[in-house]
Amino acid sequence: MKTLRYFVAALLLLTFGLNRGSAQNLVANYLRTEYKVSPVTDVVAPRLSWELTSPERNQIQSAYQILVASSPEKLTEPSADLWNSEKVNSRATAQVVYAGKTLTSRQICYWKVRSWDKAGQPGAWSEVAHWEMGLLDKNEWRAQWIGLDPDTLGKGKIYQLPPAPYLRKEIKVKPGFRKARLYVTALGLYEFSLNGTKTGNDFLTPGWTDYDRRVYYQTYDVTSQIKSGTNVLTSQLSYGWYAGYLGYALLVKNPVVRAFYGKVPLLKAQLEVEYPDGHTETFATDKNWKASFGALLESDLMHGETYDARLEWPGWQKSGFDDRKWQKAEVYPDRPGRLVQTYPAPPVQITGTLTVQSQTRRPDGSYILDMGQNFAGTIRLRVQGKAGDTIRLRYGEKLFPDGQLMTENLRMARATDTYILKGDKNGEEWMPKFTYKGFQYIEISGLRAAPAPETIEGLVIGSELPRVGTFETDNAMVNQLYSNIEWTQRSNYIDIPTDCPQRDERMGWTADAHVYVKSATFNRDVSAFFTKWTVDLNDAQYENGAYPLYAPRPNLRKTDTYSPGWMEAGIICPYQVYRSYGDTRLIREGWVNMGHFMDFLEKRSNGTYFFTEATFKDLSPKGGFGDWLSFGKKTPPDMLASFYFAYCADMMAEMAGAIGESDDQKRFQEMGQKVRKALLDHYQASNGRFKTDTLPYGDGAGYVDGKLGFMAHTQTAYANAIYMDIVPPKSMPQMGKYLAELLRQNDGKLATGFLGTKPLLPALSATGHSGLAYDLFLSTEFPSWGFEVANGSTTIWERWDSYTKEDGFRYNAAMNSFNHYSFGAVCEWMFGNAAGIQELAPGYRHFRIRPEIDPKSGSDRINRLRAGYHSVSGPILSAWQKTSDGILMNVSVPVNTTAEVFVPADSAGQVVVDGQEALASPDIRVESQANGYLVLFVGSGNYEIVSKR
Numbered sequence: 001m002k003t004l005r006y007f008v009a010a011l012l013l014l015t016f017g018l019n020r021g022s023a024q025n026l027v028a029n030y031l032r033t034e035y036k037v038s039p040v041t042d043v044v045a046p047r048l049s050w051e052l053t054s055p056e057r058n059q060i061q062s063a064y065q066i067l068v069a070s071s072p073e074k075l076t077e078p079s080a081d082l083w084n085s086e087k088v089n090s091r092a093t094a095q096v097v098y099a100g101k102t103l104t105s106r107q108i109c110y111w112k113v114r115s116w117d118k119a120g121q122p123g124a125w126s127e128v129a130h131w132e133m134g135l136l137d138k139n140e141w142r143a144q145w146i147g148l149d150p151d152t153l154g155k156g157k158i159y160q161l162p163p164a165p166y167l168r169k170e171i172k173v174k175p176g177f178r179k180a181r182l183y184v185t186a187l188g189l190y191e192f193s194l195n196g197t198k199t200g201n202d203f204l205t206p207g208w209t210d211y212d213r214r215v216y217y218q219t220y221d222v223t224s225q226i227k228s229g230t231n232v233l234t235s236q237l238s239y240g241w242y243a244g245y246l247g248y249a250l251l252v253k254n255p256v257v258r259a260f261y262g263k264v265p266l267l268k269a270q271l272e273v274e275y276p277d278g279h280t281e282t283f284a285t286d287k288n289w290k291a292s293f294g295a296l297l298e299s300d301l302m303h304g305e306t307y308d309a310r311l312e313w314p315g316w317q318k319s320g321f322d323d324r325k326w327q328k329a330e331v332y333p334d335r336p337g338r339l340v341q342t343y344p345a346p347p348v349q350i351t352g353t354l355t356v357q358s359q360t361r362r363p364d365g366s367y368i369l370d371m372g373q374n375f376a377g378t379i380r381l382r383v384q385g386k387a388g389d390t391i392r393l394r395y396g397e398k399l400f401p402d403g404q405l406m407t408e409n410l411r412m413a414r415a416t417d418t419y420i421l422k423g424d425k426n427g428e429e430w431m432p433k434f435t436y437k438g439f440q441y442i443e444i445s446g447l448r449a450a451p452a453p454e455t456i457e458g459l460v461i462g463s464e465l466p467r468v469g470t471f472e473t474d475n476a477m478v479n480q481l482y483s484n485i486e487w488t489q490r491s492n493y494i495d496i497p498t499d500c501p502q503r504d505e506r507m508g509w510t511a512d513a514h515v516y517v518k519s520a521t522f523n524r525d526v527s528a529f530f531t532k533w534t535v536d537l538n539d540a541q542y543e544n545g546a547y548p549l550y551a552p553r554p555n556l557r558k559t560d561t562y563s564p565g566w567m568e569a570g571i572i573c574p575y576q577v578y579r580s581y582g583d584t585r586l587i588r589e590g591w592v593n594m595g596h597f598m599d600f601l602e603k604r605s606n607g608t609y610f611f612t613e614a615t616f617k618d619l620s621p622k623g624g625f626g627d628w629l630s631f632g633k634k635t636p637p638d639m640l641a642s643f644y645f646a647y648c649a650d651m652m653a654e655m656a657g658a659i660g661e662s663d664d665q666k667r668f669q670e671m672g673q674k675v676r677k678a679l680l681d682h683y684q685a686s687n688g689r690f691k692t693d694t695l696p697y698g699d700g701a702g703y704v705d706g707k708l709g710f711m712a713h714t715q716t717a718y719a720n721a722i723y724m725d726i727v728p729p730k731s732m733p734q735m736g737k738y739l740a741e742l743l744r745q746n747d748g749k750l751a752t753g754f755l756g757t758k759p760l761l762p763a764l765s766a767t768g769h770s771g772l773a774y775d776l777f778l779s780t781e782f783p784s785w786g787f788e789v790a791n792g793s794t795t796i797w798e799r800w801d802s803y804t805k806e807d808g809f810r811y812n813a814a815m816n817s818f819n820h821y822s823f824g825a826v827c828e829w830m831f832g833n834a835a836g837i838q839e840l841a842p843g844y845r846h847f848r849i850r851p852e853i854d855p856k857s858g859s860d861r862i863n864r865l866r867a868g869y870h871s872v873s874g875p876i877l878s879a880w881q882k883t884s885d886g887i888l889m890n891v892s893v894p895v896n897t898t899a900e901v902f903v904p905a906d907s908a909g910q911v912v913v914d915g916q917e918a919l920a921s922p923d924i925r926v927e928s929q930a931n932g933y934l935v936l937f938v939g940s941g942n943y944e945i946v947s948k949r
């Protein structure tokens with residue numbers, strides 16, 4: 001590499017030495033606590049974050065000051081009663097740990113921040129933000145678990161779907177209260193209402209955890225929802241993850257198919273009303289609540305709901321309702337040791353609505369409604385008719401060619417809702433709310449007339465994660481593909497990262513999650529979401545140290561344990577949260593768990609520091625899942641397991657460094673080297689090709705598609721070896737050559753599965769085969785991402801051949817999801833390579849913009865690309881377009897960050913920044929010229945860069 005230095009000293013002076021600062025230069029905004037805006041948290045020392053803007057380029061924060069007070073009025077330097085950080089010389093704008101007075105339950109903390117710029121000028125104070133402390137001690141829960149045992153009810157032939165309990169209690173609130181909070185949770189799912197109005201906008205609360213260990217609660221500010229005098233507290237419960245059906249347990253005939261954690265859904269709620277004199281009245285669930293079954297006859301996450309409106313209890317949410325026919329709620333003991341904690345992630349909510357795009361009448365009189373988009377969610381039904389009219393709703397992702405709804409791929413998920421009308425003259429409205437489906441089409445039957453436009457509204461459900469990414473090109477296929485990726489993420493990030501939203505599965509599969517996690521960060525802010533799921537992963541860790549196949553992990557099937565290539569999620573996901581958001585707390589909190597996992601790998605390798613063929617033959621499937629759903633000969637799972645071993649050791653070494661564990665850092669650095677040496681000695685031939693002994697794999701029985709035979713010389717092997725830095729740098733070109741060769745031998749088509757697809761394009765790009773990466777990316781021929789788009793998909797498929805013209809829906813009865821994000825991991829290459837946004841320091845404090853320009857031109861190629869990524873340090877933009885004589889780039893670099901911008905150019909003379917020659921531009925520094933790129937070092941600001949070549 002030839003590095004040129006251009007008058008660096010002079011430029012440095014011009015660029016970074018000048019004090020052009022004006023007062024109030026830096027403005028702090030988007031204040032967040034524990035990743036959220038004004039949250040309730042039970043983290044005793046919450047972390048504070050903000051973002052900076054400045055009218056000037058090249059700005060950094062040289063210092064900050066935070067004030068925290070018990071009221072907005074006290075938020076001044078002399079009177080901040082909780083914390084005055086004083087001026088801290090630091091560039092940190094995220095994860096700044098609160099270090100003031102010890103906080104107590106229910107405390108509301110107001111805060112603001114100001115920043116000093118590079119010239120030492122303080123900016124204005126930010127707007128005031130706040131957070132509230134949750135209940136820090138379990139003993140503060142006065143509420144008891146209450147419910148109603150339905151066990152003898154709802155036993156059908158296939159499904160046991162008991163009715164959902166209703167709970168109520170009237171209370172008297174004295175006049176003059178000033179604040180009211182509802183703390184509420186359930187074992188199962190709950191909806192809570194105050195005087196007939198739902199509290200909050202959340203769904204599927206309180207979320208899925210290992211309920212034996214912990215359950216989360218929600219906190220709602222209900223000050224404006226209560227009144228002095230009589231108030232009615234009501235709740236509906238459902239079975240959810242706690243007591244309902246889960247995964248494929250029914251399909252695989254597991255001895256337990258539902259009620260994995262408990263049989264009876266239970267509510268725990270307390271309303272705390274505070275008066276001006278400081279005293280509080282608490283109304284808590286106890287034996288004095290009344291309970292009944294009612295209109296909600298069946299309610300299950302996967303199987304759907306049945307609601308008979310004729311059985312409603314009119315006025316049950318109003319005061320004065322005659323509840324003499326209701327029973328006394330049953331009180332259930334708590335499980336000792338079960339933690340009750342604040343829900344740490346963004347809530348699951350309705351994140352959008354969809355309308356019916358077209359409808360067709362079926363021969364049997366039913367209608368098929370097309371929502372135009374495959375998604376996860378529920379519906380709102382509006383109907384008018386006679387009492388007893390029965391509307392049945394079935395959901396599917398695809399239609400058969402004859403227009404019939406295809407539901408085979410749902411397997412045992414009944415995914416059916418039924419509404420029985422009460423005959424209200426003014427019409428009736430219903431929303432199945434303790435269930436969701438993955439669907440694009442609805443089959444509706446039982447209507448008296450054709451559906452009107454308002455009959456069905458689609459309600460998109462998912463974790464409400466702030467959108468941070470945009471990706472747009474002049475290629476319609478690519479834009480649709482990006483939309484498909486985004487929708488697939490939305491459809492599957494529902495409290496936990498699931499594999500798919502439609503069939504009897506919806507589990508937090510670990511490989512799916514880890515191959516996609518980096519992609520996910522580009523689309524949505526997943527910081528708090530993965531903070532939660534990391535806890536789920538650690539809770540689900542096996543005693544021997546292995547992370548599970550899926551987290552949380554109910555016992556769905558006896559043989560479900562762990563698998564190489566899957567279990568590494570326990571390291572990869574927290575590592576990604578560290579890289580993307582600069583989060584070290586997650587590392588610290590999981591350090592023992594992660595270390596335990598590394599010990600497990602070490603032990604399993606039996607002192608050899610790699611995994612020889614068939615090491616994992618005790619697993620089911622034999623060897624683990626490997627490069628799941630790949631085409632052709634199988635990459636030996638043990639070789640991949642060895643790669644992951646080294647990769648995990650590297651991540652652990654880096655994370656150890658980040659939290660100052662220097663002994664561990666050394667240990668893992670050495671481990672990484674040992675593993676590399678051992679695995680290459682075994683799996684690499686002298687010509688650098690990967691090799692394996694196929695004998696131990698026999699006929700491949702037990703291994704998925706094992707009958708196709710095993711081979712170490714595969715696309716997946718080289719893609720991973722490059723991506724994980726398994727071989728020394730000098731061998732990289734050769735790895736790239738093999739990879740490119742294998743692709744050519746395969747008619748230029750990919751053959752990779754879950755583990756091979758994510759690294760495939762990044763590995764090609766990393767070894768100088770960017771053009772080949774583009775060809776794969778833009779292909780619309782089978783198998784490819786473009787093939788799915790060309791076949792009308794609006795989400796990413798589970799299999800490359802989920803549908804083909806020749807075979808139709810070949811795998812329906814087995815495994816055929818049309819909303820599965822694993823192969824959407826190409827998103828990582830789209831942002832990281834095509835747009836070229838790459839973090840160089842955790843939290844994008846320093847990053848690179850190194851766009852790879854599609855070398856070919858034409859209407860089926862990419863000639864213009866614009867990618868935005870709102871990082872934790874602020875908004876980044878990378879846009880490029882081909883011009884008649886070169887490239888035009890637009891780049892944005894957030895305040896307090898720096899970037900290396902790689903401009904496609906052969907010399908500095910070709911490059912003009914904001915109308916000025918790069919070399920003469922006062923705001924940038926020309927770093928080097930190599931490999932067809934001129935490298936500029938830039939500070940914050942927006943830049944227009946023209947390269948004429």
Ligand code: RAM
Binds near residue numbers: 625
């Ligand atoms: C499938 C899941 C998931 C995959 C596992 C091995 O059933 O959908 O995507 O990780 O199996």
